[in-house]
Amino acid sequence: MSTHRRDTVLRVDLTAGTVERERVPERWRRQFLGGKGLGARYLYEDLAAGTDPLGPDNLLAMVWGPLTGYLPGESRLAVVTKSPLTGGFLDSYVGGTVPDALAGALPDCLGVLVTGRATDPTTLVVADGDAHLEPADCWGATTDETDAAYDGAVACIGPAGEHRVRYATVATDGGDHHAGRGGAGAVLGAKRLKAVVARGDPPKVPEDLAGLRDTAEREYRESSTGRWHAASGTLESVEFADAVGALATRGWRESRFEGSEAVGVAAARAAATDRERPDRDTPGDFRVETDAGESVPRGAAAMSLGAGLGIDDFDAVAALGATCDRLGIDVIDAGSAVAWAVRASETGALDRSLSFGDAEAARVLVRAIAHRDGDLADTLADGLDAAAERYGGREVVPSVKAMALPAYDPRDAPAMALAYATSDRGACHRRARPIETEAFDGGTWSDADRVDRVDRAQTARSALWSLVVDDFVGETVDDLGASWLQALGDDHDVASLSRLGERVWTLTRLFNVREGFDRRDDRLPPALTVAAAGGDDALDPEAFEALLSTYYAARGWGPRGRPTRRTLARLDLAGVVDAVTPLDDRAVGVDRPADD
Amino acid sequence: MDVDLRFFATFREAVGQKNITRAFDDGLTIGDLLAALESEFDGLEGELLDDTGDIRPQLSVLKNGREVLHIDGTATELDDGDTVSVFPPVAGG
Incomplete structure (x- = not known):
């Protein structure tokens, strides 16, 4: 069949102000495909151990795959970097219009690799098979304002990324979608890259794949999961977790939330002005108006901002979510930071008067975190472990590798x-x-x-x-x-x-x-x-x-x-591992070390 | 006796609301209950029990928060005031 082979990447050096194309080694393409795998391969190859995640040497890879634009459902993009929150590997995925626009604008590419640090705020514009750098005039703008400032599909950071909040996101489509969790937005902020603007038409689905795609979308539409998704989006997960007693509530004090229905799918349905993708068989989550702007509340927001903070008012939770979306800050980590502050104030570790259920106080604190405004917010912007280190109270809100747990409570679920x-x-x-x-x-x-x-x-x-x-x-x-x-x-x-x-x-x-x-x-x-x-x-x-x-x-x-x-x-990784990565001599349960 | 029923996702759509209470005669089992629900609601017909009367694969039915497959399956007996939750396969987010 005839299709454009995707076998190059664009390397963007913000320090030098250059954009260069390079071929992906055939072996890498075969062994790692694209997305997470190829991003991980470049990250392991290009970074030295101990590289500062917020320094110019860190790499941020935006990688799609050989089938982007062809697969059923929404196209997605992997954002791969060294996390400023965990100090380890980070991959995060984002949808919206950007992945297809990037793949369409760079038809022989699998990704864009960004290194260095610009002197001044900068935008990367991708169009017509190439890319160039421009000054960014919208430093300080929220994600929706930044999106509106450009013609094209926009991936950008908000104020949280600019202030290097270690759980800042990379937002697409004005904050409807986010590459969240471990702080990819902070990495872009440190590099002074405000936005990536892609101007390309979505890739045309090859004839040989059109049938597969139609079949897959029909199967999903008719499947139990697809029917659930069409009925409820992701929002009902808050009610599921409550029903099975696995919903972290009020800073992990409880595992059921009496307000789960109030912030759940029925409330969203009643408030909705539209669905996220109203013209699709599985139309996505519910779009609502809030006093902080339009929002698409998802399950994670209802769980971490609703149950996690004890807020049982749907409008207030949606507005808090919209605030996070515009600031470009992760809802799970932001909710966990506020929950930690409330519990620390209750135990006396923190000399503040905070309480669960206070949506306005939560919004004030989230805004402060996004701008690192004040000592507490500045510390919380570095994550739960940093806050616990400074103020005490490590045990109250759980984290692994310094990343807050999502609100699925595993205390009765060892797996x-x-x-x-x-x-x-x-x-x-x-x-x-x-x-x-x-x-x-x-x-x-x-x-x-x-x-x-x-x-x-x-x-x-x-x-x-x-x-x-x-x-x-x-x-x-x-x-x-x-x-x-x-x-x-x-x-x-x-x-x-x-x-x-x-x-x-x-x-x-x-x-x-x-x-x-x-x-x-x-x-x-x-x-x-x-x-x-x-x-x-x-x-x-x-x-x-x-x-x-x-x-x-x-x-x-x-x-x-x-x-x-x-x-x-x-796993064909013997030739990949470098000399400074420590290995174990023998696997658990294996009596003798390998001869090699 | 009264039994409280909670429906999720597509089942909620079929029933039209999330929570309902129904009165039944004593001695009701989960199998009886699910069959009665299939009769009452058109959208649930064939969705809860298979041809042999067992709970359909991937469907989860909880009695007071506990999966009935780990009690007595469709023979699990219900008492006044029990809560039964009916889940299709979960789509999390």
């Missing part, structure tokens, strides 16, 4: 706790989310069952996010994309793609190990060893250590959580 603990970018519910079944039948699971559910999901998503698939409609890509790639003339099959997923997951582990991470960073947060109010579920640290060892054994990693040479050889 979910394992997913948080072993997630490569810090506590994350998207690499594996076993709680969706564990909440119902986890009581019958063995440790092997728990590990199986976590490592399978991590591996599969590593492959799918290298393509990069839509998180929801992508579920229909049940062969990890093999048939899609074959239609483009590639010879990947399910087995090779599964191995690719494991390779990518192991490479991100190598990156973190090189930065000094080991078993101690896969710890169980102390807050999870204490039962929530009114409950009796808490995790047992000894049992969790045994579970973690079972996980390492399944991955072929050693007792310190480091891959072994034998595992690297099995």
Whole structure:
């Protein structure tokens, strides 16, 4: 079939003010595809251990995949960098119009790699197969204002990114979508890159893939998940988590929220002016008007800003979400920072008068964090662990690798706790989310069952996010994309793609190990060893250590959580690992070290 | 006796509301309840039980927060004041 081969990247050096094109090594393209995998490969290759995430030497890669624009659902973009929040690997994904516009504007490219630091605020404009740098006149603007300042699809930072808040996002479409969590927005802020503007038409779906795409979208539309998604968007997850007693509420004090319905899908439906994608079979979340502007409240906002802060007023939660969206700050981490401040004020660690349920106080504090306005906000802008370090109170709101836990409470769900603990970018519910079944039948699971559910999901998503698939409609890509790639003339099959997923997951582990991470960073947060109010579920640290060892054994990693040479050889990573990345001699459960 | 029922996502759409209470005779089981719901609501017909009368795969039914498959399945007995929650497969976010 005839299609444009994507086998180059654009390198943008903001210090030198240059844009250069380079070919992606064929071996890298085959072994890592695009998205997460290719981004991780460049990050591991280009960065030295200990690189300052907010310094000019850090790399921020915006990477799409060989099938971007062709796959069912929404096209997505991987943003890969070293996180200023965790100090480790960060990948984050964002949709909207930008991924298709980038892939359309750069038809032979797989990504844009940004290094250096501009002298003055700068914009990268991508159009007609090339890119150039322009002065950015909108430094200080919110994400919606920045979007309105340009003609084209815009990925940008808001004030939080400019102030290097370590959980600032990269926003698209005026703040409707975000590459969130570990602070990719702060990395762009430190580089003084305000926006990436893409002017390209979406890639035309090749004839050979049109049938596959139609079938996948129909299957999703008719599937249970697709029907749920069409009915509720993601917002009902707050009611699900409440119903199964896994909803972190009021700073993790409780695990059920009496206001979950009030901030849930029925309230959104009543308030909605539109759906996110009204013309699609699965139309996305609900669009509402708030006094902080238009907003698309999602499950994470209802959970972390509603239940997490004890706010049971839908309009107030939506407005708080809209505030975060415009400032370009992650809703989970912002909500967790406020929750931490309230609990620390209750325990006396913080000399402030704060309380749960006070939406206006939460908005004031979030705005202050985004601008690093005042000592408390400045510290909270560096994350929960930094705040605990300065003021005390580490145990109250849990984190892994300095990233706040999302609001799925795993105290009665050890597999979910394992997913948080072993997630490569810090506590994350998207690499594996076993709680969706564990909440119902986890009581019958063995440790092997728990590990199986976590490592399978991590591996599969590593492959799918290298393509990069839509998180929801992508579920229909049940062969990890093999048939899609074959239609483009590639010879990947399910087995090779599964191995690719494991390779990518192991490479991100190598990156973190090189930065000094080991078993101690896969710890169980102390807050999870204490039962929530009114409950009796808490995790047992000894049992969790045994579970973690079972996980390492399944991955072929050693007792310190480091891959072994034998595992690297099995995954074709022996030639990738450098001399300064420490490895374990033998995997957990293996008696003798490998001969190699 | 009265049983409180909670529906999620597509089931909520089929029923038209999230929470309802229904009165039943004593001795009601989960199987009886699900069959009665399929009869009452057109949108639930064939959605809860399979051809053999078992709970459909991927469907989760909780009695007072506990998965009924780990109690007595469709034979699980219900008492006055019990809450039954009915979930399709979860789509999280």
